[in-house]
Amino acid sequence: MTDLPATEPESGxxxxxxxxxxxxxxxxxxxxxxxxxxGAAVRDSDGRTYVAASVELASLTLSALQVAVAMAVSSGARSLEAAVVLADAPGDAAGAAAVHDMTPGVSVFFVDGSGEPHS
Incomplete structure (x- = not known):
């Protein structure tokens, strides 16, 4: 699977x-x-998985990836080894920044509703 965007390092x-x-x-x-x-899912270095949906309230807007990272951090995860965002369009700069704050160099993979990489 090719990682997206192209600037992300390859993580396997x-x-x-x-x-x-x-x-x-x-x-x-x-x-x-x-x-x-x-929707987003992240896996921490201990193999635990955190899954979240985007939040859109009048007073709070968070991407699914931001929520998943927050869940991992609040559960005591020290680092991440994989992150996936499933959405109609690729991209989530704020979520990717949160992933990289936790673990620099981890690729964030953006897939469409069928699970295929965005092109």
Whole structure:
């Protein structure tokens, strides 16, 4: 799977890998269940997974990836090893920044509703 955007370093993310495919599946199911604009999943260095949907309230707007990173941090995760955002359009600069604050160099993969990389 090619990482997006092209400026992200290669981390070996592969949807054929069951653990990586799980992130896509969890992000997809969370997005569908909540009817949110996007879903995201991150895996920490201990193998724990955090899944979230975007939040859009009058007083608070967070991307799904920002919420997933916040959940990981608040649960005591020290670093991340993978991050996936499932949305209709690629991109989430604020979410990617949160991932990189936690673990510089981790690629953030943007996939569409079918789990395919955005082109």
């Amino acid at each position: 993310f592969d949807v054929a890998n069951p653990e990586d495919a799980k992130l896509v599946t969890l992000a997809r199911s969370t997005r569908a269940r909540t009817r949110a604009r996007s």
